[in-house]
Amino acid sequence: MTGDRRPALLLDRDGVINVDTGYLHRIEDCRFVDGIFDLVGQFAARGFTVIIVTNQAGIGRGYFGEAEFATLMNWMRFEFLRHGITIAGVYHCPDHPTEGIGIYRRDNPWRKPGPGMFLQAAVDHGLDLARSWSIGDKASDIEAGRAAGVGTLVLFDPAAAAVGRIDDAWVVPRLADVSELLLAASAE
Ligand SMILES: [Mg+2]
Helix, strand or coil: CCCCCECEEEECCECCCECCCCCCCCHHHCCECCCHHHHHHHHHHCCCEEEEEEECHHHHCCCCCHHHHHHHHHHHHHHHHHCCCCCCEEEEECCECCCCCHHHECCCCCCCCCCHHHHHHHHHHCECHHHCEEEECCHHHHHHHHHHCCCEEEEECCCCCCCEEECCEEEECCHHHHHHHHHHHHHC
16 A cells, blocks of 8 residues: 555755755854755655755754754745745754753664654655655765665765765765756656
8 A cells, every 4th residue: 555655855954955054053044055946846846745854963962942943944944935845844853862961862763874754754744765765965864764765865965076876875966966866767
């Protein structure tokens, strides 16, 4: 029974949606990565559910709070809406196993490279992970997607020389390269 489950685009946030300036928590500091709205729009137009999965240990470290995170994400979701894109869900893990303060110092399977956020999103949104794509900028993003059973894993690495493969993952230097991979996959 997979017929009514939908594929998703599972996006890391820092370094994929916004330039990773380190523990981003203020709207005024947010700069979007070139091509992100075009790319996500192409997935949405093909019926992919769009989900954000993001480690946010800055909360656990005490650099900013849940309320600031929520305010930033509400604004970010609206920026996507202005481009015609609905973000169906945002999953974040505030914990850190060694640097978290108080209740935030704990191992949490939601924290990437754990697959917890992906698996919860799949339950909540009825996702077909095998037909889903994930895009991240760190090895931990790829590990998490792999552990969850995401079918297409993409590492966005602006320092990469060209589109290539590392094991079971694509490596792309530009987000626009993912569009071409999506087009090629759609033509199969
Ligand atoms: Mg990242």
